Each structure stands twice: as structure tokens, then as C-alpha cells.
Amino acid sequence: MRILYLIYDYIVSNVKSVWDVFSHTFTKADTVEYPDEMPYLAPRFRGRIVLTRDPDGKERCVACNLCAVSCPTDCISLQKAEDETGRWYPEFFRINFSRCVYCGLCEEACPTYSIQLTPDFEMAEYNRQNMVYEKEHLLINGTGKYPNYSFYNVSGKAVSGRKKGEGVNEAPPVDVKSLLP
Amino acid sequence: MANIEIDGKHYEVKEGENLLEAILGLGLDLPYFCWHPAMGSVGSCRQCAIKVYQDENDTRGKILMGCMTPAKDGMRIGLEEEQVSDFRDHCIEVTMANHPHDCPVCEEGGECHLQDVTIMSEHTTRRYRGKKKTYENQYLGPCINHEMNRCITCYRCVRFYKDYAGGKDLAAMASRENTYFGRHEDGCLESIFSGNLVEVCPTGVFTDKTLARSYNRKWDLQTAPSICQGCSLGCNIAPAERQGKIKRITNRYHGEINGYFICDKGRFAYDHINSDLRLRDCFVENEKTSYDEALQHTVKLIGEAGSCIGFGSEKASMEENLLLKALVGSKNFCSGMPAAREQQLKEVLNIYKNARTELISLKALEACDCILVLGEDLMASAPRMALSVRQATRNLSFELADQTRIPRWQDEAVRTLAQNERSPLIMATVSGSELDEIASEKIHAAPAQLTAFGFAVAASLEGKTCLPEIAETLAGELTEKAKSVAAQLRTAKKPLIIGGCSLNSLALIQACGQIATALSRARSNGTVFKTPVSFVLPEVNSLGLALLLDDHTLKLEEAVQKGSEKAAIFLRADIYKHLPFEVAEKMFSSISSGISFSELPNRTADKCKINFPAASFVEQEGTVVNNEGRAQRYFEVYAQANPSIKEGWRNLLNIAKGIQGSLAQAKPLAELACFDDVSHFVRNSAPVFSTWDQVAPDSKFRIAGMKIPRQPHRYSGRTSLQANIKVAENKAPEDSDSPLGFTMEGAPTQRPPALNALTWSPGWNSNEAINKFQDEIGGHLRGGDPGVLLLREKQGEDLQFSFTKAQSAELVAVSQSRLFDSCELTVLSAALVQRADIRVAMLGEATAHKLGIQDGDLINIKVGKDGISLPALIDRSVPENLVSIPNDIHTQNELSAALLPAPCQIVRAVS
Structure with a gap:
């Protein structure tokens, strides 16, 4: 029995290994000739982070700070500001990509679908300082993966000319002077 | 002490305290909204439901509100039982049915009691598919933001603002489920304690507008223990910073001083730290x-x-x-202080150190049932103390509640029972104060008369008739009042004398000392009765400097x-x-x-x-x-x-x-x-x-x-x-x-309170x-x-002050304290400067008539060579022959408040 085991272990398995390796000579390669040829990256690949816009073209980010607090490397920072209509937006929005681990927790935390990870990983720089992205580098002109969502439509806050009660599933404002039952 | 059983474990709690308080005090979690430790229970939110069993044999039990049920010995309580946690889950579900979906753009987010309770009650999914109720917001001034959609109708805001702090312009309005918490019309909230709404409101209806200017979440703010520099009370505060700027100030609980609340000056006056005017080189x-x-x-x-x-x-x-x-x-x-102030502070120290007096904290002040305020407008010079005085006048209602065996924490019941009955508060000030409305006795007189009044009270306490020069200074009516005040002080369980430096009068402080000594002598019976005294001082470290x-x-x-x-x-x-x-x-x-x-x-x-x-x-x-x-x-x-x-x-x-x-x-x-x-x-x-x-x-x-x-x-x-x-x-x-x-690294728990x-x-x-x-x-x-507490050592000998009659003058200028004054704390605060009062000289009707001055006239008040021009305000509460001018005057060659009180002349300025 032991003899049989040794024969398998020393001879058959080696021959099988050699066979397996050489048989790959005739299979299709999984690797691609990057950078001449781009690999396929699924839409949910976690690469470069972008900030998206509402379907009506307004900045989606409301500067709620949830991405920043969920970030395990603390590489996101921003400051809330408010426009004259009461709409919150980030005064600055900074991601230090030299610290980012592309974990996607910021995207998961984002209540407005603003922050999204994209299938782009070509971000290498010779100078580390260039890995710091500001809002102008992050903000894109589109809705990204979620085309129809607009946070302020469902928030219940009166902003950008939309009055109280004009949002989705909202009743008109209560008439406080009414005494009717 | 009562032994109670919670979910099979035995605990010892105070007999008669409500179960919510008992459970939280044991370190257990129980959700709540409407109950507030400083304001008691009303049982309106139904969130603190627990199961209470009568005795050993009770197997069914009944669901009761923790905050409305007193702890009794031998009670069995179910806190985590399925039936009650389901009940709480359903309650929060109904509460949340109309709550907007705006946490990301809500200033309360991240430090929201509603968020905490929702999670604590394990409510996750909104099943109600109907439309959400909405409300229009109001403009409530530069300090507080209003977002009425977020309201969960717990009534905490009006209970604090009206019942606790005596505010007038915030109320619950509208009928049935349309309840609206706001003012009768847009406008700045008038109460100087309005900032506490930010912390009292369990959700984001009232938020800090000054923080919203450059908002950061609680988790992003760096804080350290600090002390408010606004007045001499030393309220504990927590200033919060990010990126080298102070973003807000919140209350930091101190059991003996500020408790849960601070005044608006303490909360909103911080812009001077961030100011561009700061010297930097x-x-x-x-x-x-x-x-x-x-x-x-x-x-x-x-x-x-x-x-x-x-x-x-x-x-x-x-x-x-x-x-x-x-x-x-x-x-x-x-x-660096004027000589007069030095003397006043030395006298304050002298009275404090005397064996016949007792220094009391604001917390202890709330237990006093008869308070005499001599010459201080507390709402301006020590607002947090005014709030405590307001609570102290409720001691009578607590006594009535004890007699009818209503627990003191049954807020609504105690207030209904007491109606307008309040413990005696004697406000002896120059002109009207907001506290007058709850005072049993209000006296408006010139500083010299207030001093005489103090000495008359002291004389009456000692059973003497007051000296002729005192009687001469006092108007006839005040002599009688002094007697009745003395009688009230003598019979009170815990009397208190409040004095201060606001009127810049040494004699007035001595009068307080005289009353304290006389009261102590009158009430000492074998053991020395220590009269509680408290003095309001000009600045944050006045007493410390006086010690040097x-x-x-x-x-x-x-x-x-x-x-x-x-x-x-x-x-x-x-x-x-x-x-x-x-x-x-x-x-x-x-x-x-x-x-x-x-x-x-x-x-x-x-x-x-x-x-x-x-x-x-x-x-x-x-x-x-x-x-x-x-x-x-x-x-x-x-x-x-x-x-x-x-x-x-x-x-x-x-x-x-x-x-x-x-x-x-x-x-x-x-x-x-x-x-x-x-x-x-x-x-x-x-x-x-x-x-x-x-x-x-x-x-x-x-x-x-x-x-x-x-x-x-x-x-x-x-x-x-x-x-x-x-x-x-x-x-x-x-x-x-x-x-x-x-940094964020370090000891996560068990930090010493300091x-x-x-x-x-x-x-x-x-x-x-x-x-x-x-x-x-x-x-x-x-x-x-x-x-x-530094002043623990007491000196034995009795204090004895003598009354000297002030020189009579036709017209006396006295200083007037204002909370939102023209000092840098207010002026540099973008929010408070909008709430600052206009500087006016206040005159009584008779004086104005005599001088031929109309309301709003620009008048020139001259003390010696210095003078000041101010618009006149005719106020009925100001006594005759007196003009009250702001104590923060002194820009350029104006009159210095340090010279007041002083004889003065008034001329109508030609405009």
C-alpha cells in the first residue's frame, strides 16, 4: 500500500503537474496586454471615486459627512455650506487617494447616491501630492449608476424653489389656523 | 430605598422616584422623549413603556409608562419582555410615520435623540404608505433654526421655554394632530435661554443657527472642558472646534452650577475668538x-x-x-480694577468668610424658599442664576404637592395644583426686571434707598426700630415692607440673600452683610444659623483676583x-x-x-x-x-x-x-x-x-x-x-x-469629570x-x-456695618446691566449683535415730565466733566430723580461706568 502511495506521490503527481502546465499552452489567456488592451471591468468595480449630479444637473452631494465618517482611512474631508435656497452642498470636497483603499464604504453610506466608485483604476502619479483630488476633480456631469434618484425630492425640506408639500408623497402644509376636525 | 426586580435581577432604587429615572440611573437603557430630568414627567410620548407586575402571584402584569410610575418596594418589572418591546416599537413607528427623510441635511443628525431611540426601540422599516405631513417653518431669529416637519410633538420645547424658563413667545398651537410649536408670528425668540431648545428638543426642530453657518457633525468637533467667560457664575461649557475655528458652544453638565442649561450669551457669544479683529502679531x-x-x-x-x-x-x-x-x-x-470695585470685592470676601454666612451653589439655591435680591437685575448680570431663582420660587408648589401626596416629578399635576402660588421672592432693584413677574414683592428704588431698605430689614430682624436716618431715606411704605420681608426671611425654611456689584455700591453689599448677620442672629438657636448668601460679581475671575x-x-x-x-x-x-x-x-x-x-x-x-x-x-x-x-x-x-x-x-x-x-x-x-x-x-x-x-x-x-x-x-x-x-x-x-x-486616540471611558x-x-x-x-x-x-471650593475657612467675629446717609442729589445716574451689551462678546457675535438692545437712558415718568423729555429724545447726561448722549426711554418702573444708563458705555471720551452712581445733570441735546 505504502509502495503504491509513494509511486503516486513521486511519479504520477509530478507527471500530472507537468501535463497540466503544458496543456495551458493551448488555452486562451486570462491576462490581457495592458495597456495596449483594456481589461473588462464590471460597472460595480471599485475604482476612482466620483461625485455625481441629480437628474436635473444639480450637485447630489449634500455634505452630510457620512462618507467621511465611514471612511476607514479617514481620507475624505469636506465642509458643509448652504446656498440661498437652503440647499446643502460641500464647500470643498477632498479625497486623498494616496490613502484610499477603495473599500466602497463611502458609497454604501451615501444617502443621496452622490459618491460612487467607478471602474477606473489608472490613477498612478509620480508625485504623491497629485493624488489629492478636490471637488472639481471629483464632480462629474452625470448621474452615474443611479439615473433617476434625487434626494431633495423625497427629503421633506423646502429647497431650490420647491416649497413644503411639493415633494414626493408629501401632503400640503398643515393649516395651523384651521379648527376643523 | 426600594428593592425592585428588573427582568429577574434585583436592584435597589430610591422609593418613590419614577421608574424611568430609576432604570436610567441603574445604567440600563429605556427609550423616552418627553421626560427630562430637570423638568419631570408628563407621560405624553408613550415611549418608556414597561411591564409592571403587582406581586409574586401576578403573572399577567400590565404595561405602564415608566416615567409616570413611582418605584415601590417589591415591584417586579419587565423591561425587555417581548410585549413591551413590541409596544415601544409600535409607538416609535407611529412617531416616525410623518418624520421627514432629511437626516443627511439635518443639523441634529449624529447627535439626535430621535435617531438613538429609533435604533434603541428596534424600529427599522416604515410600513405606513400614506402622505407625510408637512409644516411651514418660522424665522426665529439669528440663533435658532426652525424645521417644524421634524417635530414629534413631545412638548419638551414649550415645557422648557414657558414653564421652566418663563418665556412668553413660544407655544403649542393649532388643534388635533396639527400641533405646531412656534411663535404667533415670525420673529426672534425673546427668551435669553432660547438656545437651550437646541439641546432640549430631542430631534432637529430647533437647531443652532450659528453652527449651521459652517456646520460640522458632533463626531468631527474637537472639544475640551471649558468655563464660560460671560459672567461670574462659571458655567461649564464645551466649546467645539474644527480647522482652527470655534464652531459652537454647548452646555457641559455640572451638578452644582449650570446643570442642563446655560444662557444664550454663554452659548452664542464665541465669534470674538474667530474674529478677524484678533491681534495675531x-x-x-x-x-x-x-x-x-x-x-x-x-x-x-x-x-x-x-x-x-x-x-x-x-x-x-x-x-x-x-x-x-x-x-x-x-x-x-x-x-486693574477701580478702587471702588476692589473695596466691594473685599467686602464680599469678608461676608463670604464670616461664620454666620453660607455660600451656596446654584443647585442649592434652587432649594431656597425665600429669596431677597438686593440691587441686582439677575437676568442681565447673572442669567443662569435668574433661571435658578425661578425654580426656587416653585418650592411652595412642591410643598403643596407633598401635602397632597403627588410626586414632585409629576410636572403637569404639580403645576396645575400650584397654579400661580410661588415661594416668596423679593426683588429690590432699581428698575423693572423680568423676574418681577414671579416676585411676591417688587421694590424699585435708588441705590441709596435700596441700601436703607436693606438696613431696615436687618434692624427689623434684630427687633430694633430702624435708625432715624434710615427711616428718613426710606419712603414710608418701604419701612413697612422691610418689616414684612424680615418676617418672611425669619420664617422661611431656607432663606437666601442675593447681592452684587452691578450698581457699584459698597453700601449695598454691606446692607446684604448686615441682613445676613441679623438673620443669623435672629435664627440661631443654640447652633449658629448660617444665612445663605450669594453675590453676583462683575467678571469671570473677579473673586479670584480679589483673593490676590x-x-x-x-x-x-x-x-x-x-x-x-x-x-x-x-x-x-x-x-x-x-x-x-x-x-x-x-x-x-x-x-x-x-x-x-x-x-x-x-x-x-x-x-x-x-x-x-x-x-x-x-x-x-x-x-x-x-x-x-x-x-x-x-x-x-x-x-x-x-x-x-x-x-x-x-x-x-x-x-x-x-x-x-x-x-x-x-x-x-x-x-x-x-x-x-x-x-x-x-x-x-x-x-x-x-x-x-x-x-x-x-x-x-x-x-x-x-x-x-x-x-x-x-x-x-x-x-x-x-x-x-x-x-x-x-x-x-x-x-x-x-x-x-x-488626537482621537486615548482613554475611551471613565474620564474624570474635570x-x-x-x-x-x-x-x-x-x-x-x-x-x-x-x-x-x-x-x-x-x-x-x-x-x-476655596473659601471653606470661616472667621468668627460678627459683621457689623453702619448705615451712612448718602448725600442727597437732585438727579442720580446709576448703571444699568444689560445682557447683550456693547462689549466684544456681544458685538463681535454675528448672531447676538442682532439681539442686542439699543443703548438707552431710562427715566421715570415723573423725572421725564419734570425735565420736559419725551420718549426717544436724545439727552446728554453729564457727570462732572464726562458726559454721554443717549436716547431717552421712559420706563414706569424707574424711580423718581434717577436716570439709568448702560454700564457698557465708554467708547472714546464717554462717561465711564466706574464713576456711577453719581449725581448728574441732564440736558436735552439739540439734534
């Missing part, structure tokens, strides 16, 4: 220099002069004042004169504020070697040769002594990046180091290296400071080898906030002078988490309330 003869260069010049200047006069300040910490005194020598030290005064201390005028021959150091002191303009101007013209330390430009600094920028109270550590003699430490909230702005105590040590060769007394100071050394120096300087080490733990204090972090453990943006400047992270600033660190500014506990992100830090609900902080 050292100047030598108007030339910008480096810190070291300015220091060299200073040393040279003092060396050449041979000695130096030091002007201390009531606004500077104990450490700064004491080091200055040690540096210049006690013969060259001046308090000795026989050598120079009077202000003397010091200014002497300063013209020598070098002079001005420590955060604007001498111009305390002298007649001409005197100050003349004296300063001869001071050639002035050295000033100031935060903001002022006239004294302008006249100095060398200017150092001073660190504000959030940029350094220090200790201040409040009106009750409690020494309290404040800490650096953030590290000042500017190398020219150094801590006040370090500046003085640096000067001492340079000058030690030529100035003998500087030598011991030159050996001090860090803040701990300075603390030890203070401790050894006088016997009154022997307990100084207990004020707060020293810099070597560690918990399991760790420092205490200033940043919350979820502080975000560490690797990104400064990355635009430099992508490699800088090392966090080190703090070798305190046990606090400028070092903790973050009210947070797992699952409790809002300030409601404070119940996890108290020894009992609404009691002291676990580990002892921070600070040390």
Missing part, C-alpha cells in the same frame, strides 16, 4: 516683529526701568494674575501714576474702561514703556510700546474662581498654530526667564517650566490655595497609560483635511501641559447620554463635580 513701536524679538525688547525695557508695574485683570486666569503679581512684586501689582489683593496692592490711579516712571505690563486689561476719560488720557500720555497682552485691539494696547497678542480662553489652560469661590479649570480646545500667540502664563514665565538677572523676584518664576509647575506655585503661594491640586488632574494623569482624547473616536478626515497643503500627514500637536491629547467634555455613550449620541455620567439622574457627575 507682536508689535514693537507699531512694527511687526517676531515673538522672540518682542520678548527681547520687553526684557530690555523692564531691565532699563529697573522695576515694573503690573496691571492684572478680572478676565485673566488665576495663574496669569498670580504670576504677574510674583513677577512685578506685590508692591508693584495693581488689580493685599495691603500692598496699588490702587489703579496710583499704579497708573507710578507706571509713568517705570515699565508697565497690562494683562488683558483696558484701563480706559475704569477711569474718567481725561484722567486716563493724561496718565497714559506719560507712560512710555507699556507692554500689553490683549486679544483684541483696545485703547490701552494702542498706547503701549510693545504689544503681544493674547491667547483666548480656548487656546490656553487656566483656572478661574466663580462667585461662589469655586476654582475651575479650563483647557486648551485646539492648538494655536500661530507662534506669536502663546498662553498667558507662558508669556510671563518667558519674561521672568529673561529678566531674572536684573529682577530678583523673577528668579523663582524662571525655574517654572510647565503648567504643573505653575499650579504648584499657585498652591504654595497662599493657604487659601492649599487644595489647588484638586481643581483638575495634572498633566501626568493617565488612564491605563493613555491620555484623554479631545477628539471623538469617529473624528473624520484625519488624512485628508490638510492634504491640500501637504499630502504627508503632520504629527498631531503635543500637549505637555495637560492630560488631554489633540477632563471630560464629550457627552457620548454607546447607543447614546445625543447630549441625553449625560445620564451615563451621573451618580444619580440630575445629581452630581460620577467622580465628583469638577472644581474646588
Whole structure:
């Protein structure tokens, strides 16, 4: 029995290994000739982070700070500001990509679908300082993966000319002077 | 004590306290909204449901509200049973049915009690598919933001604003489920306690508008324990910083002082710290220099002069004042206060130290059932004390409740029972105060008459008839009133005398002392009855500075004169504020070697040769002594990046180091290296400071080898906030002078109260988490309330003051305290400046008629050579022959409030 085991272990398995390796000579390669040829990256690949816009073209980010607090490397920072209509937006929005681990927790935390990870990983720089992205580098002109969502439509806050009660599933404002039952 | 069983475990709680309070006090979690530890229970939110079983044999039990059920011995309670947790889950589901989906854009998010309770009650999915109710918002002024959609109708806001703080312009309106909490129309909330709505509201209906200007979440704000610099009460606060700017101030619970609430000045007056007007560079003869260069010049200047006069300040910490005194020598030290104020403070100390008096904290004040306020408009000079006085007048209602066996925490029932019955409060002031409405007796008279009234009360307490000169000063009616007040003080369980320095009258303080002594004598029966007294002082560290005064201390005028021959150091002191303009101007013209330390430009600094920028109270550590003699430490909230702005105590040590060769007394100071050394120096300087080490733990204090972090453990943006400047992270600033660190790393729990500014506990992100830090609900902080009472030693001999009749004058000008005045705290606060009153001279009707003055006329009030022009306001409460002018006057060549009260003349200005 032991003899049989040794024969398998020393001879058959080696021959099988050699066979397996050489048989790959005739299979299709999984690797691609990057950078001449781009690999396929699924839409949910976690690469470069972008900030998206509402379907009506307004900045989606409301500067709620949830991405920043969920970030395990603390590489996101921003400051809330408010426009004259009461709409919150980030005064600055900074991601230090030299610290980012592309974990996607910021995207998961984002209540407005603003922050999204994209299938782009070509971000290498010779100078580390260039890995710091500001809002102008992050903000894109589109809705990204979620085309129809607009946070302020469902928030219940009166902003950008939309009055109280004009949002989705909202009743008109209560008439406080009414005494009717 | 009652033994109760909660979910099979046995606990001991106080008999008769409500079960919600008992359960929270045991450290267990039970959700609630409407109950507030300071305001009692009303049982309106139905969130604190628990199962209560009658006895051993009861197997069914019944669901009751924890906050409405008193604890009884032998009770069995189900807290986590399925039936009650389902009940709570359904309650929160209904509460949340109309709550908007706006947490991301809500200032309360991250410190929201509603978020915490929703999670605690395990409510996750909104099943209701109907439309959400919406409300229009109101403009509530520059401090508070209103977002009515978020309301859960717990009624806490109106219960605080109207019932607790006596506000008039916030109410629950509309009918049925349309309840609306707001004003009758848009406009600024009038109460000076309106800022507390931010913390009282369990959700985001009322939020801090000043924070919203440049908003950050609670987890992103760096905080350190601090002390409010607005008045002499020393309320504990937590200023919060991000990116080198103070973003907001919140209440920091202190069981003996401020409890759960602070006033609006304490909360919103912080813009002066961030102000662009702040001095940021050292100047030598108007030339910008480096810190070291300015220091060299200073040393040279003092060396050449041979000695130096030091002007201390009531606004500077104990450490700064004491080091200055040690540096210049006690013969060259001046308090920086006018001589009259020095005398007043000495008298206050004298009364405090007397064996017949008792110093009381604000918490103890709330237990007093008969209060005499002599000459202080508390709403202006010590607002938090006014709030406590308001609670103290409720003691009668608690007594009535005890008689009818209604628990004191049954808020609505106790208030309904008592209606307008209140414990006696005697307000003897110059003019009307907001507290008059709850006073049993209100007296409006000139300071001289108030003094006479005080002495008359004292005489009546001693059973004597009052002296003829007192009776002469008093109008006939007041003599009778004095007798009835004396009778009330004599029969009260715990009487209290409140006095103060606002009217700038020594005699008035002596009158308080006389009453206290007389009352003590009248009520001593074998054992000495100690009369509770409390004095309102002008500034945050007035009492501390008074402790440094000795026989050598120079009077202000003397010091200014002497300063013209020598070098002079001005420590955060604007001498111009305390002298007649001409005197100050003349004296300063001869001071050639002035050295000033100031935060903001002022006239004294302008006249100095060398200017150092001073660190504000959030940029350094220090200790201040409040009106009750409690020494309290404040800490650096953030590290000042500017190398020219150094801590006040370090500046003085640096000067001492340079000058030690030529100035003998500087030598011991030159050996001090860090803040701990300075603390030890203070401790050894006088016997009154022997307990100084207990004020707060020293810099070597560690918990399991760790420092205490200033940043919350979820502080975000560490690797990104400064990355635009430099992508490699800088090392966090080190703090070798305190046990606090400028990072998020360190001891997560069990921080001593003196070092903790973050009210947070797992699952409790809002300030409601404070119940996890108290020894009992609404009691002291676990580990002892921070600070040390310095004035423990009592002197035996009786105080005896005599009444001297003031010279009669046709017209007297008195100073008028205003909360939102024209000092930098208000003026530089973008929010408060909008709420500041217009400066007016207040006159009685008769006086105005006599002088032919109409409401709104511009009048010129002259005291000696100085004068001031102000619009007249005719106020019925102002007594005859009196004009009351703001005490914050003094810009340019105006009349100094330090001269008041004084005979004056009024002429109508020609416009």
C-alpha cells in the first residue's frame, strides 16, 4: 500500500503537474496586454471615486459627512455650506487617494447616491501630492449608476424653489389656523 | 430605598422616584422623549413603556409608562419582555410615520435623540404608505433654526421655554394632530435661554443657527472642558472646534452650577475668538516683529526701568494674575480694577468668610424658599442664576404637592395644583426686571434707598426700630415692607440673600452683610444659623483676583501714576474702561514703556510700546474662581498654530526667564517650566490655595497609560483635511501641559469629570447620554463635580456695618446691566449683535415730565466733566430723580461706568 502511495506521490503527481502546465499552452489567456488592451471591468468595480449630479444637473452631494465618517482611512474631508435656497452642498470636497483603499464604504453610506466608485483604476502619479483630488476633480456631469434618484425630492425640506408639500408623497402644509376636525 | 426586580435581577432604587429615572440611573437603557430630568414627567410620548407586575402571584402584569410610575418596594418589572418591546416599537413607528427623510441635511443628525431611540426601540422599516405631513417653518431669529416637519410633538420645547424658563413667545398651537410649536408670528425668540431648545428638543426642530453657518457633525468637533467667560457664575461649557475655528458652544453638565442649561450669551457669544479683529502679531513701536524679538525688547525695557508695574485683570486666569503679581512684586501689582470695585470685592470676601454666612451653589439655591435680591437685575448680570431663582420660587408648589401626596416629578399635576402660588421672592432693584413677574414683592428704588431698605430689614430682624436716618431715606411704605420681608426671611425654611456689584455700591453689599448677620442672629438657636448668601460679581475671575489683593496692592490711579516712571505690563486689561476719560488720557500720555497682552485691539494696547497678542480662553489652560469661590479649570480646545500667540502664563514665565538677572523676584518664576509647575506655585503661594491640586488632574494623569482624547473616536478626515497643503500627514500637536491629547486616540471611558467634555455613550449620541455620567439622574457627575471650593475657612467675629446717609442729589445716574451689551462678546457675535438692545437712558415718568423729555429724545447726561448722549426711554418702573444708563458705555471720551452712581445733570441735546 505504502509502495503504491509513494509511486503516486513521486511519479504520477509530478507527471500530472507537468501535463497540466503544458496543456495551458493551448488555452486562451486570462491576462490581457495592458495597456495596449483594456481589461473588462464590471460597472460595480471599485475604482476612482466620483461625485455625481441629480437628474436635473444639480450637485447630489449634500455634505452630510457620512462618507467621511465611514471612511476607514479617514481620507475624505469636506465642509458643509448652504446656498440661498437652503440647499446643502460641500464647500470643498477632498479625497486623498494616496490613502484610499477603495473599500466602497463611502458609497454604501451615501444617502443621496452622490459618491460612487467607478471602474477606473489608472490613477498612478509620480508625485504623491497629485493624488489629492478636490471637488472639481471629483464632480462629474452625470448621474452615474443611479439615473433617476434625487434626494431633495423625497427629503421633506423646502429647497431650490420647491416649497413644503411639493415633494414626493408629501401632503400640503398643515393649516395651523384651521379648527376643523 | 426600594428593592425592585428588573427582568429577574434585583436592584435597589430610591422609593418613590419614577421608574424611568430609576432604570436610567441603574445604567440600563429605556427609550423616552418627553421626560427630562430637570423638568419631570408628563407621560405624553408613550415611549418608556414597561411591564409592571403587582406581586409574586401576578403573572399577567400590565404595561405602564415608566416615567409616570413611582418605584415601590417589591415591584417586579419587565423591561425587555417581548410585549413591551413590541409596544415601544409600535409607538416609535407611529412617531416616525410623518418624520421627514432629511437626516443627511439635518443639523441634529449624529447627535439626535430621535435617531438613538429609533435604533434603541428596534424600529427599522416604515410600513405606513400614506402622505407625510408637512409644516411651514418660522424665522426665529439669528440663533435658532426652525424645521417644524421634524417635530414629534413631545412638548419638551414649550415645557422648557414657558414653564421652566418663563418665556412668553413660544407655544403649542393649532388643534388635533396639527400641533405646531412656534411663535404667533415670525420673529426672534425673546427668551435669553432660547438656545437651550437646541439641546432640549430631542430631534432637529430647533437647531443652532450659528453652527449651521459652517456646520460640522458632533463626531468631527474637537472639544475640551471649558468655563464660560460671560459672567461670574462659571458655567461649564464645551466649546467645539474644527480647522482652527470655534464652531459652537454647548452646555457641559455640572451638578452644582449650570446643570442642563446655560444662557444664550454663554452659548452664542464665541465669534470674538474667530474674529478677524484678533491681534495675531507682536508689535514693537507699531512694527511687526517676531515673538522672540518682542520678548527681547520687553526684557530690555523692564531691565532699563529697573522695576515694573503690573496691571492684572478680572478676565485673566488665576495663574496669569498670580504670576504677574510674583513677577512685578506685590508692591508693584495693581488689580486693574477701580478702587471702588476692589473695596466691594473685599467686602464680599469678608461676608463670604464670616461664620454666620453660607455660600451656596446654584443647585442649592434652587432649594431656597425665600429669596431677597438686593440691587441686582439677575437676568442681565447673572442669567443662569435668574433661571435658578425661578425654580426656587416653585418650592411652595412642591410643598403643596407633598401635602397632597403627588410626586414632585409629576410636572403637569404639580403645576396645575400650584397654579400661580410661588415661594416668596423679593426683588429690590432699581428698575423693572423680568423676574418681577414671579416676585411676591417688587421694590424699585435708588441705590441709596435700596441700601436703607436693606438696613431696615436687618434692624427689623434684630427687633430694633430702624435708625432715624434710615427711616428718613426710606419712603414710608418701604419701612413697612422691610418689616414684612424680615418676617418672611425669619420664617422661611431656607432663606437666601442675593447681592452684587452691578450698581457699584459698597453700601449695598454691606446692607446684604448686615441682613445676613441679623438673620443669623435672629435664627440661631443654640447652633449658629448660617444665612445663605450669594453675590453676583462683575467678571469671570473677579473673586479670584480679589483673593490676590493685599495691603500692598496699588490702587489703579496710583499704579497708573507710578507706571509713568517705570515699565508697565497690562494683562488683558483696558484701563480706559475704569477711569474718567481725561484722567486716563493724561496718565497714559506719560507712560512710555507699556507692554500689553490683549486679544483684541483696545485703547490701552494702542498706547503701549510693545504689544503681544493674547491667547483666548480656548487656546490656553487656566483656572478661574466663580462667585461662589469655586476654582475651575479650563483647557486648551485646539492648538494655536500661530507662534506669536502663546498662553498667558507662558508669556510671563518667558519674561521672568529673561529678566531674572536684573529682577530678583523673577528668579523663582524662571525655574517654572510647565503648567504643573505653575499650579504648584499657585498652591504654595497662599493657604487659601492649599487644595489647588484638586481643581483638575495634572498633566501626568493617565488612564491605563493613555491620555484623554479631545477628539471623538469617529473624528473624520484625519488624512485628508490638510492634504491640500501637504499630502504627508503632520504629527498631531503635543500637549505637555495637560492630560488631554489633540488626537482621537486615548482613554475611551471613565474620564474624570474635570477632563471630560464629550457627552457620548454607546447607543447614546445625543447630549441625553449625560445620564451615563451621573451618580444619580440630575445629581452630581460620577467622580465628583469638577472644581474646588476655596473659601471653606470661616472667621468668627460678627459683621457689623453702619448705615451712612448718602448725600442727597437732585438727579442720580446709576448703571444699568444689560445682557447683550456693547462689549466684544456681544458685538463681535454675528448672531447676538442682532439681539442686542439699543443703548438707552431710562427715566421715570415723573423725572421725564419734570425735565420736559419725551420718549426717544436724545439727552446728554453729564457727570462732572464726562458726559454721554443717549436716547431717552421712559420706563414706569424707574424711580423718581434717577436716570439709568448702560454700564457698557465708554467708547472714546464717554462717561465711564466706574464713576456711577453719581449725581448728574441732564440736558436735552439739540439734534
